[in-house]
Amino acid sequence: MCRNIKTLFNFEPPATDEEIRNASVQFVRKLSGFNAPSKINQVAFDRAVEDIAAAATTLIASLVTTAGPRDRETEAARARARSTERFGTS
Numbered sequence: 692m693c694r695n696i697k698t699l700f701n702f703e704p705p706a707t708d709e710e711i712r713n714a715s716v717q718f719v720r721k722l723s724g725f726n727a728p729s730k731i732n733q734v735a736f737d738r739a740v741e742d743i744a745a746a747a748t749t750l751i752a753s754l755v756t757t758a759g760p761r762d763r764e765t766e767a768a769r770a771r772a773r774s775t776e777r778f779g780t781s
Contacts, residue, residue: 700751703760708744711751715744 696714699706719739720726728736 698766699747700754701756701758701760702763702766706751708748711747712740712744715740715747718743 696717697710699710699714719736723732723736723739725732725736
């Protein structure tokens, strides 16, 4: 599950609210062990996602770097190359 959580800091254009929320959902899924929570746990699950998304947004906005922003396409190509090296081609 957590392989879907991607680095969100220092990209141009910056991470969107949707990307931050998606990473937060993956994090809560990992912590809770639920892919989809039961009805009784839905409120707690959703609250945790929102809390983590807010914390992640604050963190990303607070971080400082002297490095130039990374390019999403370049990073995606590197990830595909690592995956091919690790798993081979199908």
